[in-house]
Amino acid sequence: MPPALLPDQDPRTPARIAASMHPVLGPDAVRAWFDEYARYSSATVTTTNLNRLEGWLIDPFTGDIRHRVGKFFTITGLAVDFPGGPVPRWQQPIIIQPEIGILGILVKEIDGVLHCLMQAKVEPGNPNGLQLSPTVQATRSNYTRVHGGKPVPYLEYFVDARQVIADVRQSEQGSWFLQKRNRNMIVEVDEDIEVLDGFRWMTLGDVHQLLAVDDVVNMDARTVLSCLPFAGVYDGDGRRESLVRSCSAGEGSLHSMGEVLSWITERRTRTEISTRTIPLAEVRGWYREPARIRHEDGLFFDVIGIGVTATGREVGNWMQPMLRPHGTGLVAFLVREIAGVLHVLVHARAEPGYVDVVELAPTVQCAPENYKHIPPPPYLDSVLAAGPDRTRFSAMLSEEGGRFYHARTSYRVVETDLDPLDEPPDFRWLTVHQLLDLLRHSHYVNVQARTMITCLHGMVAGLAGERTSR
Amino acid sequence: MPPALLPDQDPRTPARIAASMHPVLGPDAVRAWFDEYARYSSATVTTTNLNRLEGWLIDPFTGDIRHRVGKFFTITGLAVDFPGGPVPRWQQPIIIQPEIGILGILVKEIDGVLHCLMQAKVEPGNPNGLQLSPTVQATRSNYTRVHGGKPVPYLEYFVDARQVIADVRQSEQGSWFLQKRNRNMIVEVDEDIEVLDGFRWMTLGDVHQLLAVDDVVNMDARTVLSCLPFAGVYDGDGRRESLVRSCSAGEGSLHSMGEVLSWITERRTRTEISTRTIPLAEVRGWYREPARIRHEDGLFFDVIGIGVTATGREVGNWMQPMLRPHGTGLVAFLVREIAGVLHVLVHARAEPGYVDVVELAPTVQCAPENYKHIPPPPYLDSVLAAGPDRTRFSAMLSEEGGRFYHARTSYRVVETDLDPLDEPPDFRWLTVHQLLDLLRHSHYVNVQARTMITCLHGMVAGLAGERTSR
Numbered sequence: 007m008p009p010a011l012l013p014d015q016d017p018r019t020p021a022r023i024a025a026s027m028h029p030v031l032g033p034d035a036v037r038a039w040f041d042e043y044a045r046y047s048s049a050t051v052t053t054t055n056l057n058r059l060e061g062w063l064i065d066p067f068t069g070d071i072r073h074r075v076g077k078f079f080t081i082t083g084l085a086v087d088f089p090g091g092p093v094p095r096w097q098q099p100i101i102i103q104p105e106i107g108i109l110g111i112l113v114k115e116i117d118g119v120l121h122c123l124m125q126a127k128v129e130p131g132n133p134n135g136l137q138l139s140p141t142v143q144a145t146r147s148n149y150t151r152v153h154g155g156k157p158v159p160y161l162e163y164f165v166d167a168r169q170v171i172a173d174v175r176q177s178e179q180g181s182w183f184l185q186k187r188n189r190n191m192i193v194e195v196d197e198d199i200e201v202l203d204g205f206r207w208m209t210l211g212d213v214h215q216l217l218a219v220d221d222v223v224n225m226d227a228r229t230v231l232s233c234l235p236f237a238g239v240y241d242g243d244g245r246r247e248s249l250v251r252s253c254s255a256g257e258g259s260l261h262s263m264g265e266v267l268s269w270i271t272e273r274r275t276r277t278e279i280s281t282r283t284i285p286l287a288e289v290r291g292w293y294r295e296p297a298r299i300r301h302e303d304g305l306f307f308d309v310i311g312i313g314v315t316a317t318g319r320e321v322g323n324w325m326q327p328m329l330r331p332h333g334t335g336l337v338a339f340l341v342r343e344i345a346g347v348l349h350v351l352v353h354a355r356a357e358p359g360y361v362d363v364v365e366l367a368p369t370v371q372c373a374p375e376n377y378k379h380i381p382p383p384p385y386l387d388s389v390l391a392a393g394p395d396r397t398r399f400s401a402m403l404s405e406e407g408g409r410f411y412h413a414r415t416s417y418r419v420v421e422t423d424l425d426p427l428d429e430p431p432d433f434r435w436l437t438v439h440q441l442l443d444l445l446r447h448s449h450y451v452n453v454q455a456r457t458m459i460t461c462l463h464g465m466v467a468g469l470a471g472e473r474t475s476r
Numbered sequence: 477m478p479p480a481l482l483p484d485q486d487p488r489t490p491a492r493i494a495a496s497m498h499p500v501l502g503p504d505a506v507r508a509w510f511d512e513y514a515r516y517s518s519a520t521v522t523t524t525n526l527n528r529l530e531g532w533l534i535d536p537f538t539g540d541i542r543h544r545v546g547k548f549f550t551i552t553g554l555a556v557d558f559p560g561g562p563v564p565r566w567q568q569p570i571i572i573q574p575e576i577g578i579l580g581i582l583v584k585e586i587d588g589v590l591h592c593l594m595q596a597k598v599e600p601g602n603p604n605g606l607q608l609s610p611t612v613q614a615t616r617s618n619y620t621r622v623h624g625g626k627p628v629p630y631l632e633y634f635v636d637a638r639q640v641i642a643d644v645r646q647s648e649q650g651s652w653f654l655q656k657r658n659r660n661m662i663v664e665v666d667e668d669i670e671v672l673d674g675f676r677w678m679t680l681g682d683v684h685q686l687l688a689v690d691d692v693v694n695m696d697a698r699t700v701l702s703c704l705p706f707a708g709v710y711d712g713d714g715r716r717e718s719l720v721r722s723c724s725a726g727e728g729s730l731h732s733m734g735e736v737l738s739w740i741t742e743r744r745t746r747t748e749i750s751t752r753t754i755p756l757a758e759v760r761g762w763y764r765e766p767a768r769i770r771h772e773d774g775l776f777f778d779v780i781g782i783g784v785t786a787t788g789r790e791v792g793n794w795m796q797p798m799l800r801p802h803g804t805g806l807v808a809f810l811v812r813e814i815a816g817v818l819h820v821l822v823h824a825r826a827e828p829g830y831v832d833v834v835e836l837a838p839t840v841q842c843a844p845e846n847y848k849h850i851p852p853p854p855y856l857d858s859v860l861a862a863g864p865d866r867t868r869f870s871a872m873l874s875e876e877g878g879r880f881y882h883a884r885t886s887y888r889v890v891e892t893d894l895d896p897l898d899e900p901p902d903f904r905w906l907t908v909h910q911l912l913d914l915l916r917h918s919h920y921v922n923v924q925a926r927t928m929i930t931c932l933h934g935m936v937a938g939l940a941g942e943r944t945s946r
Binding site for chain 1: 479480481482483484485486576637640641642643644645659705727728729730731732733734735737738741742744745814815817831832896897916917918919
């Protein structure tokens with residue numbers, strides 16, 4: 007007998023996501039859990055001379071910083087040609103990490119409601135110790151146990167996944183990583199699972215509510231949750247808010263999907279950006295001191311070395327290089343209603359580390375301090391000038407604490423009255439459901455925009471610190 | 477007043493495509509047009525010593541063959557590591573052509589029916605002179621006029637396209653090109669257009685009917701037409717054939733799209749293939765003779781030089797290197813009904829030239845003559861053993877005649893009774909509408925599978941030499 011055919015998506019998924027968007031624990035309970043667990047899990051981090059990172063080598067010929075068994079990652083140099091870009095040519099240090107890791111959240115129905123197995127996890131770059139993390143954050147080195155540490159708990163559910171809700175490789179910071187991608191997975195299990203120390207079941211609503219609290223939900227959790235297929239989840243709930251309509255696949259949009267795809271094709275064809283790796287020792291405009299590699303004007307980031315003494319992790323002591331950005335990042339979507347549907351102003355942004363030329367980024371994505379010598383990016387003024395009445399979301403969130411030291415970004419959703427018909431060539435007004443369509447595939451939505459998608463989802467459910475509800 | 481919102485796709489598109497699938501001219505009229513035009517447009521091709529290609533240099537240090545002003549393309553060497561692949565390690569010559577060209581078909585409603593502006597075009601590698609080609613085949617060198625030839629006619633309609641029906645960059649042969657991509661475009665115009673010598677308006681049906689004739693519809697026309705959004709075109713015509721249902725987005729499939737995307741993610745994560753360019757002079761196992769670069773066992777292909785004297789093209793005389801494959805290629809989809817819907821057995825295939833590890837390929841894609849020393853690929857036996865009663869489509873078609881010399885491939889659609897539940901890890905049964913969904917994006921469907929999609933579309937309309945109509 008031939009097998010039965012399946013529809014494109016499990017028809018129960020939207021209702022199950024909607025039902026999980028109610029917070030059960032509340033932020034105070036999570037805070038208490040963090041405080042309790044922090045007594046068992048902590049990390050002491052000290053900065054260290056780059057020449058004395060145990061386990062790491064500075065290549066005598068190239069100056070590249072690499073792990074002694076060739077795993078984890080390497081810091082090398084990159085030469086970038088970007089004719090027509092705001093800076094047409096530059097060189098910089100960059101992280102090469104070619105292996106594809108897994109960022110995975112395990113979900114399970116408990117009392118009929120989907121719960122996520124979240125982890126309270128310390129990363130050495132976190133400014134505040136513990137953050138709320140996915141079930142699994144595993145580099146390939148982690149799960150092949152190159153470092154000889156403990157096995158990564160729950161990894162087996164992702165390596166041999168059966169009930170997959172989301173599974174897509176997504177890029178990370180293209181200014182700091184060369185062609186880095188992680189596999190973002192949401193996997194459901196039916197069987198009972200032992201909850202280890204430092205893990206806790208919570209609803210999607212619990213996680214989303216914590217997005218409004220500074221530095222709690224980590225970058226990996228935010229990017230995995232952006233891949234949740236939530237378009238249409240709120241279609242039937244009777245609300246007609248423009249943000250709800252923006253998440254509904256049945257609503258129209260300023261541009262058809264064909265137009266959006268053609269625009270991306272055009273930007274990727276027209277943008278000429280080329281890169282080549284060069285020895286780290288030869289990167290122009292950067293200087294090596296014992297404690298760091300720094301830009302001649304003190305801009306962008308330093309490469310530093312750290313030593314970590316941790317409890318509650320795979321291994322207890324290690325040293326590693328990290329990137330320490332200068333200044334606080336600013337990431338913002340300008341949003342406006344168009345014919346009753348909320349649209350976000352998306353930027354087709356080239357970064358040297360992207361696999362495919364440009365990805366869709368928030369309207370503004372920068373560290374304002376870096377614009378001492380060059381004109382500020384478009385729309386930065388609009389974001390900085392917006393008062394609280396126009397700011398629908400604002401939180402300070404951390405970037406990945408395993409590679410970046412105290413990298414904090416102010417994420418904002420800001421209302422605007424900009425004319426929707428006045429789009430620069432590299433900007434387009436898109437709906438949230440269009441971004442969700444693109445998020446099923448690699449190479450389209452960058453990591454900063456994915457954080458913003460997760461925040462917008464929290465705002466749909468009335469969580470995530472939405473300030474106004476017009 | 478805010479602008480109106482658009483649906484995802486122009487709702488008139490399916491009906492307009494269906495109406496254009498009726499042939500108007502018929503093959504004889506096209507043949508007569510070709511015969512007539514061949515008197516004005518021809519190419520005399522002679523093979524030439526590789527050291528004496530005017531306009532081309534052999535780099536004295538690397539042996540790479542490149543154009544003297546650094547445009548068009550370069551032939552260099554590639555070292556491939558593919559642990560777990562059928563051959564775990566090899567070196568080969570490969571074409572590098574980083575610029576993204578345009579392959580475009582202009583369409584226009586004439587007497588209420590969409591017509592395509594097709595071109596009778598000679599390419600030096602064509603085994604038979606003229607072939608039916610898109611309106612425009614332009615490398616960036618072409619349209620920036622590096623070669624100082626005539627302008628490419630109709631190119632302006634694609635560079636500033638307004639009514640875009642399809643626009644996506646797609647890969648080409650990943651065994652012969654390193655990361656080559658062309659922009660496949662279908663653009664509609666309303667205004668009157670002068671029809672130049674060598675061009676002719678014809679319906680989609682006319683083009684599809686010619687697919688069943690050997691070596692007429694060229695590779696570029698086939699790949700552009702595969703990007704036509706024809707899912708759902710035949711939904712309302714009352715037919716219930718399994719192939720028609722396979723093209724209907726509303727029908728189910730053995731795997732949901734989420735499962736298919738997760739499978740592709742898994743194959744791309746698991747497959748370890750790495751490449752690095754090396755000097756052509758250092759490629760192991762290949763020998764340079766005055767007239768060609770050849771493999772030590774006479775397998776795969778030769779690099780040869782040719783001299784061309786052409787009329788009716790951009791320039792009249794030129795020389796260039798080409799790849800001349802050994803033997804005839806074989807490309808086939810095994811197909812079967814599953815619950816009344818035709819499914820095709822797709823292979824997640826790694827080729828060294830792909831940008832993103834694997835793309836979806838036909839069930840079988842090989843040159844059978846190359847398998848003297850290694851086991852034949854899976855399912856080759858099933859395809860070769862199939863008689864005429866199981867062969868629903870068969871035609872000999874040429875690969876791109878601007879880079880490949882007499883590269884001919886037998887394209888087949890073959891019925892099978894294979895158990896649909898018995899899928900090897902790198903094969904999956906997909907419907908045609910699932911492949912069409914993926915064809916909206918880059919990196920998914922390889923050029924051989926795109927030719928097969930166009931043939932399947934012709935078969936839906938009862939064209940393209942369908943042998944049985946069950």
